[in-house]
Amino acid sequence: MVSTSMRLVTFDRYGPPDVLSVSTGPVPRPGPGEVLVRVRAVSVNGGEPALRAGRLRPFSGNRFPKRVGIDLVGEVVTATGRFAEGDLVWGLLGRRMGSAAEYVAVPAGRLDHVPAGLDAVRAAALPVGTTAITALRDLAALAPGERLLVRGATGGVGYVAVQLGKAMGAHVTGLVSSSNVDLVKELGADEAADYRAPGELGRFDVVLDTVGTGLPAFRRLLTRDGRMVAIAFDLDHPVRSLGYIAANAVRRRRWVRFFSGNPTTPLLAELGRWVESGAIRPLVDRVFPLGQVAEAHRALERGGVRGKIVVEFP
Missing domain, CATH: 3.40.50.720 (NAD(P)-binding Rossmann-like Domain)
Incomplete structure (x- = not known):
């Protein structure tokens, strides 16, 4: 049974990684054409520290709280369309943030099945x-x-x-x-x-x-x-x-x-084929638990990252 509340990463002012906090909010209700996903892992992407620090203020404005996370790997909560309950899927939210949450409602056209053999953490290093x-x-x-x-x-x-x-x-x-x-x-x-x-x-x-x-x-x-x-x-x-x-x-x-990426299912499926062929393999630098999301941002900002920094959800 899905809880009515969930944990999610937010910030209520621009600043260093310490402005990030794990707060509580309602589980989203999927709308028409959306899939509710129980998130297992997300990666930290370059634009997120810039957004959090206020370096994108002309585009992001001053309304708070704001959220982070653009990609995700997780399990389908309720069967819908071509997705069965429990399927491991990956996807991206497009040009918005908010995937760093226990549950996310994602348009079905922005999801695809994770290639066989990949766990959630390694898969999270690949969608971008x-x-x-x-x-x-x-x-x-x-x-x-x-x-x-x-x-x-x-x-x-x-x-x-x-x-x-x-x-x-x-x-x-x-x-x-x-x-x-x-x-x-x-x-x-x-x-x-x-x-x-x-x-x-x-x-x-x-x-x-x-x-x-x-x-x-x-x-x-x-x-x-x-x-x-x-x-x-x-x-x-x-x-x-x-x-x-x-x-x-x-x-x-x-x-x-x-250009700024805005991928849909066909592009995720193509990525999956490259992965299944062995041409592309995931590269995970470090893994942080949800409670250490600020440390994940610090690690990315220090530079020298080798692949992706991943935040794992319990």
């Missing part, structure tokens, strides 16, 4: 990998034999992009901290470089940027028909950063495009 699929396949149209540079190659999206790029037949270079050079090679990168002192990197057909700063320098590394896809922008200079992307998005050659 749909961003890598969209970036490399749909936007950049990465082709076999092309040269791909991934900035932040051991981060939450980057580590999936390295594996996916190799599976798509590209020559992959990962730009990481010096401590993660060996790891990115283990993930399949042909080359790896320390982002602080990268040396001569050469030219690339595709650059996937997960960092958001210094985009002009990396655009100069593109070949004549090169493409750059950015999934982050410079939070310290948002107008300048987004203006630069917009100005270069209309170019026919050496263009730069920005």
Whole structure:
């Protein structure tokens, strides 16, 4: 029997990780086309600390309390459509937050079954990998034999992009901290470089940027028909950063495009097929219990993350 109340992560003011708290609220009632999911694990994504700290205030406003969490892995509470009670599913809320809760009502079109053999914690390291699929396949149209540079190659999206790029037949270079050079090679990168002192990197057909700063320098590394896809922008200079992307998005050659992931079931299903084939494997950096969600945010903010930081629900 489902309780009428649940625990969820909220914050009532902008600030450091300590503003996060585990509070209590009502269990949501699923609306038409929604599935009630008992959440087992979520990951911490780069935009969440920025939101919590108030760095996205122009977009997020000053209404509180606010919630965190965009992805989830959990069990279906009540059978509906193609989902049976107890099915382990994964999904994303799209362009809103709130998955860091014991129960979440999710549109069925944003869920899919977790590939066999994955537990909830390892599965939670993967849903935002749909961003890598969209970036490399749909936007950049990465082709076999092309040269791909991934900035932040051991981060939450980057580590999936390295594996996916190799599976798509590209020559992959990962730009990481010096401590993660060996790891990115283990993930399949042909080359790896320390982002602080990268040396001569050469030219690339595709650059996937997960960092958001210094985009002009990396655009100069593109070949004549090169493409750059950015999934982050410079939070310290948002107008300048987004203006630069917009100005270069209309170019026919050496263009730069920005996008924010908004995956649906078909994209999650494709991610599942890559996982089932062995081309993409999950990478979990650390696991925190729900009561230590502030520590999970601190760990992400310290940097040097190897894959995903996961928050597990009991």
